[in-house]
Amino acid sequence: MNISFGELVNMYRDNELIIRPEYQRLYRWTEDQKTALIESILLAIPIPPIFVLEVEDGRWEIIDGLQRTATIISFLGKLSEAKNYSITPRLEDEDEGEEHVTEGGMNKWKLAKAILLPALEGYGFYDLPRKLQLNIKRAVCRVEILRSYTGKVMRFELFKRLNSGGSKLKPQEIRNAIFRTEDNGVRVADMLLELSQKDSFLRLVGNQLSAAEKQELYNQELVLRFLAYSNGRHQSISDKMEVFLDNFMQKLSKNPSFEKEPFVSNFEKVFNLLLELGDENIFKNQGGQFTPALFDGICIGLEQNFERFVDDYDALRRKIEELKEDAVFRQASGSASNSRSRTRNRLTRAVSLFSE
Known part of the structure; x- marks a missing residue:
């Protein structure tokens, strides 16, 4: 009309x-x-x-x-x-x-x-x-x-x-706009927003991002990445990262029995423990740049082996440094790092290294 x-x-x-x-x-x-x-x-x-x-x-x-x-x-x-x-x-x-x-x-x-x-x-x-x-x-x-x-x-x-407003929408902006039309889409989008504003996440991740990245909701996409890959879901990656995240958020949004508490609890325990290490630059590479691949690897490696490190901060610090130096992980984090094989390989390697 x-x-x-x-x-x-x-x-x-x-x-x-x-x-x-x-x-x-x-x-x-x-x-x-x-x-x-x-x-x-x-x-x-x-x-x-x-x-x-x-x-x-x-x-x-x-x-x-x-x-x-x-x-x-x-x-x-x-x-x-x-x-x-x-x-x-x-x-x-x-x-x-x-x-x-x-x-x-x-x-x-x-x-x-x-x-x-x-x-x-x-x-x-x-x-x-x-x-x-x-x-x-x-x-x-x-x-x-x-x-x-x-x-x-x-x-x-x-x-x-x-989209025709002059500035192309980024993937998470599109997800939030589209999937809130599903039964629980608004609740899922609210959860991503809420988790992106947690103090532990802000200090470890949010403060490392540019104002433009925050405007484009990249901080919420990183939250979604953690949720999508956690609980062993990284093993079922069958599409490139963007499509995998699309499908995961859509699935949550369409789920009539969606409850946010398990996701919030899992998220908080991982990021609270990482914050306890006292290093707010753990996701940065040797050049001092925030690295999404390190974010994925450290978070999922810890999440899948949480009980091993909950009372041993020194062991966790050593594993993080090992991961940063690991040749297999670094090879899967290079060019085309968002392909399904590279994403799955580096997360599998991170989980394996943290379990050793």
Whole structure:
């Protein structure tokens, strides 16, 4: 169906449109990208469709189109305040002219120099002539509504091709967006977010990642990797890493009896023990770079042999150093390290070495 941007803003104001960046990317468009969208609207250039999921109470949750929708809402000064740039519906009815600034100053921003309408540089929404304000509000966008039965059959390739916001989504952003349409998808995504914010994980992993990697939810992907490979599941790897993680998260999300406690407990015991070693650089290579292969190997090697090291920190330190120097492990961690054979081989080697 076609709907005006003014209607979308009103739906957001009335808590009928849900924007959940914790499951997608955070709002991170550049000034040029935002300006280009407003320019396209004013010039009646077609805007890619927005995809929404109709949730149980009839509200719409954005699946694809967060950046575009948030750009329009913030240009009109209606984006709600929330910590860490989270975007949540505003419940109060406000005056159009009332100033409303979120953390980070995302509201009522000014246009940068546009390619086709350079004269509008420096204009905010309420600086524009009334006619242009109404043109923006009345401009229509195609909204594709995915109801529960359609959401469950969406495929990764479909979602990837729908992405058109200028910055390609990363794998974990796509997983969080797609699999939350499953029965327990939101609970699984919530679990990944929760574990990525545990103090032990933040100190050992989170502080080693760049701001861009965190925005792209790479920290949550690392949590998912641990969960997917633990409890001996590394032995059943039959696809390259990305596909294996896709299938694992989908399986959890579709499981009607999913319970997070066993995953949380297993995760906490491993990372709490690693933190006890007093070395927050254990996942770094000799060059001082955080190394995902070391993260996988150390975590799964310990998880599969936990009782051997729970009271022997020195032995655990020695095993970690042995793993870093092990020729077999290093060979399986080189080029094409995300292939199924290399992933399975290095994890098998790590578990074997930690058991010796």
